[in-house]
Amino acid sequence: MPELPEVETTRRGLAPHLEGHVVRSAKVRQRRLRWPVENDFEKRIAGAKVLRLERRAKYLLVHTDRGCAIWHLGMSGSLRLVGPEVAAEKHDHIDWELDSGLILRYRDPRRFGALLWTDADPVAHDLLAHLGPEPLSGEFSGDYLFETSRGRRQSVKTLIMDGRIVVGVGNIYASESLFLAGIRPDKAAGSISRVRYQRLVDAIKQVLARSIEQGGTTLRDFIGGDGQPGYFAQQLNVYGRSGEPCPTCGRPVRDMVLGQRNTFFCSNCQR
Incomplete structure (x- = not known):
């Protein structure tokens, strides 16, 4: 998708x-x-x-x-x-x-x-009016995510995948960002500190910016291409790698289902 x-x-x-x-x-x-x-x-x-x-x-x-x-x-x-x-x-x-x-x-x-x-x-427009801030904008910050999450018992992964909170953080990017930030995807959103949310925001911006940059190498495909421009090769740490060694600690990557979506994480590196 x-x-x-x-x-x-x-x-x-x-x-x-x-x-x-x-x-x-x-x-x-x-x-x-x-x-x-x-x-x-x-x-x-x-x-x-x-x-x-x-x-x-x-x-x-x-x-x-x-x-x-x-x-x-x-x-x-x-x-x-x-x-x-x-x-x-x-x-x-x-x-x-x-x-x-x-x-x-x-x-x-x-x-x-x-x-x-x-x-x-x-x-x-009705389809856009309810959307949250762009993840690469200055409006999306650790302070914003911390304040928005107060009192929420849902998992942090489902929080950042909610387009009313922030747009464009899909399943792959959520898993990868949480890994970089060292946060378990099933941790209650309301229990995460302001400092850790800033790490998560930084990780989201890093993952998305890198993905956009890599996608730029396919721009020539927009003329006479195969109709699939912008689907770049991902360099993934945990997503889709259940049972494989974590690139940081070597322990097996685990998976679970959150919000009806497959979720991948390292139980040792993410707390």
């Missing part, structure tokens, strides 16, 4: 090819995505000039001089740029024809993604 680093990699890869360009026309082959694509979407976007691309959580915001298109890649969605000679395949549901001659193509085999349109500020 595309997470924050993958969506940010997508934004960085597409921005130079979309910003300042006009969407000549759009073709929607399949409207039944997670939410139906509006029947008049093609009319709304045709002739619109793309002003800038932004990311909010896992949403890609395409600001135009007419309004804003909101993309969500869902479980299996991807955006890529192809030439007009590249024929659409079975799961290629949406095309935007650009004035450069390139086509922005959306592929989504499982159809859990979405393309929405708003004439208002997209940050105020």
Whole structure:
């Protein structure tokens, strides 16, 4: 599933090819995505000039001089740029024809993604209004996480994966960040000190920044690629490594289920 680093990699890869360009026309082959694509979407976007691309959580915001298109890649969605000679395949549901001659193509085999349109500020949209701060912003700090967690008995891992608390900390990144911070994923969120929360915030920022940086090596795939840009090779310490030696102490990595998600940790290094 595309997470924050993958969506940010997508934004960085597409921005130079979309910003300042006009969407000549759009073709929607399949409207039944997670939410139906509006029947008049093609009319709304045709002739619109793309002003800038932004990311909010896992949403890609395409600001135009007419309004804003909101993309969500869902479980299996991807955006890529192809030439007009590249024929659409079975799961290629949406095309935007650009004035450069390139086509922005959306592929989504499982159809859990979405393309929405708003004439208002997209940050105020129902899907985005409730979201917490960006994890790489100054608003996300140890003090913020400490104060937010007071009185909470839920696990710290489910806390940092809650998009109302902080956006974009997916399952892999939560496990890896907690390992770097030395905090057990099942520890009660309300019992963790301010100092340890600052370590956790630093770890989250480090893991996400490194993942985004590594994703940048795939930017060439956005033109004529295989439709899977930004899925970089992970260098993981604990995630998916149950039974393997911890890279720090050598003891076997353990796993458990928290919030219906597989969780990996070292019982010796994380307390």
